[in-house]
Amino acid sequence: MPTIAIDQLDAGSALLLKRALRQLQPGESVAVVGAAPELRVHLAEWCRARGHTWLAGEVGAQEIGRILPGQQEHRRWQNALPTGALESSAVAEHAEVRWGLAARGASVESSTPAFHFPLSDKALVWADEAPKLYAQAVAAQWNPDEAIDWNTPFELPEDIEAAVAQVMTYLIENENAALLVPARFLAQMHPHFREVMQLLAIQVADEARHIEVFTRRIGLKGRQPALSTAGGQASLKTLLDTPDFAIALFLLSVLGEGTFVNLLNFLSAHAPDPVTRQMCRLAAQDEARHVAFGMAHLQYQLARDPALRDRLANAIEQRFEALATTDGLNEEVLDALLLLAAGSWDEAAIRQGQQKVQELQQDMAAGRRLRLLKLGFPEAQAARLAALHTRNFM
Amino acid sequence: MNKPLIMGAVAYAPKVVTIWEGFKQFFEDNGLPFDFVLYSNYERQVEALFDGSLDIAWNSPLAWLRAERMGRALGKPVTSIAMRDSDRDLTSLIVVRADAKIEQVADLRGKTVAVGAVDSPQATLLPLYHLYQQGLKAGTDFTVQRHDLLGGKHGDHIGGERDAARALLAGQADAACMIAGNHLLFTSEGTLPAGSTRILTQTPLFDHCNFTVAADAPAKLVARMRELLLGMSWDDPALRPLLELEGLKQWMPERTEGYRDLDAAVDVFGFYDKEGRITCADYRY
Numbered sequence: 001m002p003t004i005a006i007d008q009l010d011a012g013s014a015l016l017l018k019r020a021l022r023q024l025q026p027g028e029s030v031a032v033v034g035a036a037p038e039l040r041v042h043l044a045e046w047c048r049a050r051g052h053t054w055l056a057g058e059v060g061a062q063e064i065g066r067i068l069p070g071q072q073e074h075r076r077w078q079n080a081l082p083t084g085a086l087e088s089s090a091v092a093e094h095a096e097v098r099w100g101l102a103a104r105g106a107s108v109e110s111s112t113p114a115f116h117f118p119l120s121d122k123a124l125v126w127a128d129e130a131p132k133l134y135a136q137a138v139a140a141q142w143n144p145d146e147a148i149d150w151n152t153p154f155e156l157p158e159d160i161e162a163a164v165a166q167v168m169t170y171l172i173e174n175e176n177a178a179l180l181v182p183a184r185f186l187a188q189m190h191p192h193f194r195e196v197m198q199l200l201a202i203q204v205a206d207e208a209r210h211i212e213v214f215t216r217r218i219g220l221k222g223r224q225p226a227l228s229t230a231g232g233q234a235s236l237k238t239l240l241d242t243p244d245f246a247i248a249l250f251l252l253s254v255l256g257e258g259t260f261v262n263l264l265n266f267l268s269a270h271a272p273d274p275v276t277r278q279m280c281r282l283a284a285q286d287e288a289r290h291v292a293f294g295m296a297h298l299q300y301q302l303a304r305d306p307a308l309r310d311r312l313a314n315a316i317e318q319r320f321e322a323l324a325t326t327d328g329l330n331e332e333v334l335d336a337l338l339l340l341a342a343g344s345w346d347e348a349a350i351r352q353g354q355q356k357v358q359e360l361q362q363d364m365a366a367g368r369r370l371r372l373l374k375l376g377f378p379e380a381q382a383a384r385l386a387a388l389h390t391r392n393f394m
Numbered sequence: 395m396n397k398p399l400i401m402g403a404v405a406y407a408p409k410v411v412t413i414w415e416g417f418k419q420f421f422e423d424n425g426l427p428f429d430f431v432l433y434s435n436y437e438r439q440v441e442a443l444f445d446g447s448l449d450i451a452w453n454s455p456l457a458w459l460r461a462e463r464m465g466r467a468l469g470k471p472v473t474s475i476a477m478r479d480s481d482r483d484l485t486s487l488i489v490v491r492a493d494a495k496i497e498q499v500a501d502l503r504g505k506t507v508a509v510g511a512v513d514s515p516q517a518t519l520l521p522l523y524h525l526y527q528q529g530l531k532a533g534t535d536f537t538v539q540r541h542d543l544l545g546g547k548h549g550d551h552i553g554g555e556r557d558a559a560r561a562l563l564a565g566q567a568d569a570a571c572m573i574a575g576n577h578l579l580f581t582s583e584g585t586l587p588a589g590s591t592r593i594l595t596q597t598p599l600f601d602h603c604n605f606t607v608a609a610d611a612p613a614k615l616v617a618r619m620r621e622l623l624l625g626m627s628w629d630d631p632a633l634r635p636l637l638e639l640e641g642l643k644q645w646m647p648e649r650t651e652g653y654r655d656l657d658a659a660v661d662v663f664g665f666y667d668k669e670g671r672i673t674c675a676d677y678r679y
Contacts, residue, residue, distance in 0.1 A: 008588055009578065038577070038593050041487065045574040048480065051643040072628050072643045079629065111631035 003031040003063070009042040021052070021069040029055070029068040040064055080107040088131045088195055095120040095192035104192050117190035119245055123304045127296035130195040137202040137289055142282055144213050150220070154273045160343070163336035164276060166226040167267070168214045170333045173228055174260065174394040175214065177236040178290070179207035181252050185245050199293055206286040213279040220275065227332050231323075235392035238319050246301055246308060247315045253294025254371050255316070256394040257287045262364045263393055270341045270356060291371075298375055309376060313385060320388040330392055364393065398427035399615040401605075402439040402451040405432040406550040409639050416636040420626075426618045435546025435679040436460075436513075437672065440606075444468060449611035450475075450619070454548035454603055455515050455653050459660055461606045464670030470609035474650055475620040478642035481602035482652065486516045487577050488525070489591040490569045491562065499528045499595050506537045508558035508567035512677050513665075514549025515600070515656050517558065521571035523659035524597040532663070539567050546679025552576060559585050569594060601652025 004020045006013040020030045032043060040056060043065060047054035051070030057063045081098060084090040086105040097114035119125050127133075156164065186200045218225055239256065242248040264284035271277045302308050334357065339345075342353030365386050372382035403414055414430045421428035431448065433439040436457035442448040443461055453461065458474065465472040488507070490496045496505070502525065510517025518540070522532045532538045541557035549555075555572040559580050562570035572580070574596070580586040605623075607616050623645040626633050637643065660666050665674045 008581075010582060010588055038581075041485065041574050041593060041596060042578045042581075044485075045578050048483065049575060051479070070643070075629050076634070079631065109631075111634045 001029070001031050001066075003033055005033040006039070007034060008036045009039060009046060014046070017046075017067070021067065024069060029066040031063045031066050033063055043067070076109060077107065079110040081110060081112075083108055083192065088128075091122055091126065091193065093122045095122075095190035099190070099192055101191055104194055115190075118188040119185065120190040120192070122193065123301055124245060125189060125193050125196050125297070127196065127293060127300050129296040130199050130293065133289060133293050133296070134195055134199040134202065137199060137206070137286075140285065140289070141202075141205075142209070144209055144216070144279075147282055148213060148275060148278050150216070150275060152274050154275070156221075156272055157344075159345075160272050160339065161221050161223065162226070163339040164272065165218050165223045166332055166336040167340065168218045168276075169225040169228060170232065170330070170336075171214045172211055172225070173232065173236065174256075174392075175207050175210045177239050177394065178252060178257060178260075179204055179211065181239055181242075181248055182207075184240075185248065188245075196297075203290050203293070206290070210283045210286070213283070217276060217279060229330055229332060232330050232333070232392050235323055235390045236394060238322055238390075239394070242315070244311075246298060247312065249294045249297060250312045251315060251319065252394075253290050254298065254375070255368055255389050257294070258291045258367055258371055259364045259389065259393045260284075261287045261291060262360060262367055266337075266356075266360045266363075267340070270343075272340055272343055295371060295374065302376060306376075312375075313377070313381065316385045316388050319390065323390055323392075365389075396427045397612075398429045399612065399619060400447070400449050401428065401430045402433055402442055402448040403430055404436050404439055404452075404454075404547060404550065405434060406544070406547045413636055413639050416633075420633060420636075421619065421622060424622055426615060426622060428619070436548050437546055437679055440464065440670075443472065443606065443608045444470060446610075449608055450616065451606045451608075452603065453606040454550065455601060455656050456513060456519070456548045456660070456665070458604055458606050458650075459653060459657050460666050460670045462670075463666055463668060465609060467669035472609065473607045474604040474648035475607055475616060476623045476645050476648055477601065477604040478640065479644045479646050480642045481604065482646065482649075483599040484516065484602055485574045485599055486521050486524070486571060486597045487574055488521050488569050488571050488594045488596075489559075489562065489577060489586075490594045491565075492590055492592045494568065494592075496568065496594060499525060499530065502530060502536050502569055502594075504536065505568035506539050506566070507532075508539045508541060508561045508570040510540075510554030510558055510571065511542050511545060511547070511549050511551070512540055512674065513545060513547070513679070514554060515602075515659075516573040517549055517555045517571050517576075519659040519663060519665065520597050520600060520656055523655060523662060524595065526659075526662055528595075542678075545677060552579075556580065556585055562586075563590060598655060599652070600655055601649065604648055604650075 002020060002024065004016060006016065024030060044054045044056065047067055051072045053068040053070065055066045055068065057065045081096065083099045083102055083106055084092050084104050097116060098112050099108055100112050100115045102108045182200045183204050186197065186204065189197050191197055239248065239252050242251060261284050264280045264287060268277045268281035268284060271280060338353045338357050341356040342349040368386035368389055369382050372385055377385065403410055410432065418428050418430060436454050439451050440457050440461045443451050444464055461472045496502060509522065512518060530536060539561060541554040543553040543557065544551045555576050558570040559572060561567040563586060581588055624647065626637065626645055628634055628637060628643050667673045
């Protein structure tokens with residue numbers, strides 16, 4: 001018969017006891033040897049509380065008693081819920097409410113409380129590229145203190161510096177939306193879809209960093225943020241009011257952030273100072289990854305639900321309708337962009353700047369059209385929908 | 395709607411609400427109309443078994459004895475229908491510091507013994523009765539140091555026993571009384587460092603709570619409740635969390651032999667009289 005010797009019943013010896021009980025064959029008991037005077041009392045109590053049977057030995061005997069294990073602890077795991085495996089290939093089509101917060105692949109006790117994550121279907125969240133995009137995102141994280149040469153000397157004319165502050169003010173409110181929209185869906189996502197959850201978390205962190213650098217650029221020359229227009233905010237509000245993950249990804253990432261990549265590339269080429277150019281180049285790289293996930297997920301979901309394409313098209317139409325009465329043109333921002341592209345008030349330079357901004361807008365529309373084509377929209381519809389995009393860019 | 399079976403429980407901790415809301419749902423789902431009322435102390439709950447407000451009470455052993463005495467006196471004898479597996483065969487300890495020159499019970503003469511609440515069966519009444527049976531009268535042969543916490547809860551709150559254990563360790567008492575499970579807990583959590591105390595003596599086994607049924611309770615509903623209790627399975631994922639909170643693996647049939655010593659202790663210390671009146675002078679609840 002298996003025997004275990006213990007000095008006193010503390011956490012350590014209890015662990016040894018549990019191990020000994022686990023290793024028993026059905027019907028077997030374990031004998032306990034020990035000299036501490038309180039051991040009999042403690043073992044009897046320990047067994048009683050756990051549903052084991054304590055068979056006390058004779059007083060004075062070396063073997064103070066035997067433990068016959070109860071079945072309850074074993075039965076606790078008999079109906080445990082399987083939750084797949086840690087590999088991405090093992091993601092389930094539907095994540096159960098009772099899997100809760102468990103690591104994918106864990107055995108979950110069946111009495112675990114239900115967690116209501118609205119996004120619990122693979123078709124609604126998944127992209128096969130998510131693990132790869134997450135790894136890229138982690139590798140591409142940059143530290144604003146080190147990645148940007150804040151001390152590079154430069155001085156801009158007063159009104160050019162003001163235009164930079166205006167553009168930064170605009171970028172920050174757009175980045176606030178780009179942070180909050182995925183954050184809202186992140187909180188709705190079943191953690192079973194670990195890779196997508198992680199990717200969205202990094203995306204939120206990316207936006208936090210963008211907000212930081214744009215804010216620091218405003219303050220770099222002692223300024224405060226400039227103007228925020230009602231039209232701009234109304235446009236962003238439609239993104240926050242979108243309750244559907246696919247539509248939000250479509251409007252925010254595919255169309256909005258996609259357009260923003262053009263804008264940030266434009267600024268990294270034409271901004272009047274090296275600090276602004278540097279931060280816009282870094283932000284553009286991050287945004288491109290966000291667009292890539294939006295595209296990858298929508299392609300995944302569209303392959304399973306082609307009718308989604310109509311809902312996406314309708315979402316653009318509805319957003320256009322909703323914004324039709326607002327001044328989405330955002331004149332302050334466009335004027336500031338033009339001035340930045342011109343670099344001075346010289347009339348020829350202004351004309352050149354206008355040319356560049358027009359090219360930017362054409363690039364933006366062309367990019368949107370191309371991405372819509374990639375999502376399977378017919379040529380004519382893609383062109384029309386690309387043109388309906390908000391004049392606020394995001 | 396059928397009049398539900400009304401059960402009383404003492405709210406000694408917030409979890410009591412979770413437990414009985416859960417069981418109520420289970421009873422209702424299984425065709426037993428059931429509701430519960432929470433009391434702040436066992437005395438008022440026992441009295442409610444005789445004024446028509448309760449059909450059944452989830453009682454401490456002391457509350458069971460009072461209900462038994464009142465029932466006999468009023469010609470409305472109570473019965474018990476079930477208890478937890480963990481209510482059976484408990485024991486209380488009288489422990490001393492490991493290095494104390496107290497080797498046998500008689501050495502407690504002239505010493506100070508820390509106990510729990512005045513109404514605690516396990517930490518006061520039963521250990522003091524155990525000493526009484528061995529010839530030591532509380533208050534005469536030794537001094538009783540009470541650690542009253544939450545009177546009327548019949549010792550359900552662990553705090554009194556923990557305070558008694560601390561008093562022992564601090565040298566303010568020469569011995570302390572506690573239920574064996576709490577001695578194991580206090581040693582594990584470090585309230586009593588391992589090896590710092592020694593078990594001087596231990597009480598005979600006794601039983602704890604039960605469901606006490608009023609004489610005029612609706613018999614069919616009571617029988618159905620008993621059937622549902624005894625049928626509850628640890629394997630049921632909806633019930634297991636409730637059973638764990640209530641501290642049992644399985645409900646067991648009733649038995650009342652396990653209250654004999656406590657019944658004798660109640661007489662010896664004059665806690666209740668034969669009619670169930672409270673006769674303990676300094677009992678506050």
